[in-house]
Amino acid sequence: MITKTEEAKKVSVTDEQLIARFQVGDVQAFDILVRRYKDQLLNFIYRFVGNRSDAEDIVQETFLRVYKNKHYYKEIAKFSTWVYTIAGNLAKTELRRRKRHKIFSVSNFVNEERDYDIPDREHSPEKKVDSSIQENIIQKAIGKLPTKFKEVIILRDIQGFAYEEISQILNIPLGTVKSRVNRGRLKLQEDLKFLYEAEPKSTI
Amino acid sequence: MTDCDKLKENFSDYLDGELPIEQRKQLEDHFNICPDCHETMRQIRIIQQSMKQLPQISTTPNFEQKLQQQIFQPHQKSNFILSPFQNWKIPVMGSAIVLATVGFFLVFNDSSNKPELPVTNPVENYSPAAPQLPGSQKVNVPSSTPAISTPYQSSTLMSDSLRSDSTQIDKKGVLQVGNK
Numbered sequence: 001m002i003t004k005t006e007e008a009k010k011v012s013v014t015d016e017q018l019i020a021r022f023q024v025g026d027v028q029a030f031d032i033l034v035r036r037y038k039d040q041l042l043n044f045i046y047r048f049v050g051n052r053s054d055a056e057d058i059v060q061e062t063f064l065r066v067y068k069n070k071h072y073y074k075e076i077a078k079f080s081t082w083v084y085t086i087a088g089n090l091a092k093t094e095l096r097r098r099k100r101h102k103i104f105s106v107s108n109f110v111n112e113e114r115d116y117d118i119p120d121r122e123h124s125p126e127k128k129v130d131s132s133i134q135e136n137i138i139q140k141a142i143g144k145l146p147t148k149f150k151e152v153i154i155l156r157d158i159q160g161f162a163y164e165e166i167s168q169i170l171n172i173p174l175g176t177v178k179s180r181v182n183r184g185r186l187k188l189q190e191d192l193k194f195l196y197e198a199e200p201k202s203t204i
Numbered sequence: 205m206t207d208c209d210k211l212k213e214n215f216s217d218y219l220d221g222e223l224p225i226e227q228r229k230q231l232e233d234h235f236n237i238c239p240d241c242h243e244t245m246r247q248i249r250i251i252q253q254s255m256k257q258l259p260q261i262s263t264t265p266n267f268e269q270k271l272q273q274q275i276f277q278p279h280q281k282s283n284f285i286l287s288p289f290q291n292w293k294i295p296v297m298g299s300a301i302v303l304a305t306v307g308f309f310l311v312f313n314d315s316s317n318k319p320e321l322p323v324t325n326p327v328e329n330y331s332p333a334a335p336q337l338p339g340s341q342k343v344n345v346p347s348s349t350p351a352i353s354t355p356y357q358s359s360t361l362m363s364d365s366l367r368s369d370s371t372q373i374d375k376k377g378v379l380q381v382g383n384k
Contacts, residue, residue: 034271038263046261056263064274135258138251157255182216189248196247 015079023070030070033079034063040159041087047154048091050143058094062087077168084169088151095147134195141191149184156181207234208241215245219252 015036021029038059046055065086066073073082142150151170155161156177163181167174211234217223218231235242264270 031268034268038267039260042263043260047258052261056267059263060267060271060274063271067275134254138254138258153255157252158258160256178216179213182213185216185219185248185252186212186244188251189244192251193247196250198243198246 016075019070019073019079020075023073030067033066033083037080037083038063041083044084044154044159045087045091047139047142047158048088048150049094050139054094058087058090061090065090078165081165081168084155085171088169092147092151137195138192141188144191145184145187149180149187152177152180153184153188157185208238211241212244215248218245219248 013032015033018029018033022033041059041062042055045058046052049055049058062083066083073079142153145153152166155166155169156163161169163174163177167177170177211231214223214227214231218228223231235245
């Protein structure tokens, strides 16, 4: 009974209260924030960069920056907005680094074609696609999206953020977020339609 | 822009239930007469559902321990920070040094091999009977100029790559939100 009450108390403490406590030196509050956000940030970054190990490094770096820059946080913004902005910026830096690296690396260029193994369109009807293969294909399609579409699609359709918060996280106007989500969804559909095409109707 | 392209701009609002009733009705009427748009919307809906159901991953068990180590051992920079600039800054710096050295010797050899021009008879420099090679134009450049400029260029590059912020990632994100 006591444990449940304590747990309920912990949950009822908002992120903003925790970061405020951390700003005045309560390191335990930081630990709670880490526990609250580590997995959801990992999933966000993993879908962004497509590599689990890199994603975990970026989440580590995100919390390190929260720790070191705690005084830059102001109450006007939600803590989630702030921490996702930091993580998103680090993820974009990682993608830019890979792009630069790719230009100079011949081996990456050679591997790329082998790596992108979307199954033959004629032999992959929806019902036959195993869920893990399907996940892999969706992840690759997300990875192929330009960064500006990728980030909004992940935040909206995978992480379930409201458009307003996405606008704050990315520091772009609400209308831009909406139009990017729309274009991102259409691009994904274009790329993945071979997976979901309906059975051809008989023409009698 | 076709009707379909124009209507596609509203697909997200329709999916999110944010489209005003009139436009919603217009779009649904269009779906009845346009199988392509109807199919596109059906697939977008399925993709959206599939993305919501993507498996969630968790951090490794020693995640918090690793974080503690990073916090309390600041001299150990994370792999994420170290790796980005190593790949291209070092070769660029090396190439700059090699280019500067080669340029330095080329300029010096050039000026040392040129025939001595008689100081008392400058008219000979402009003689049409002796066509100038492109390299010989450098004769007029004071010999001290390349000797100063080349090492300066290489040292600028070197100091640029050694700046502390060359291995840092832009902190704008941190500051932007914090200052909102």
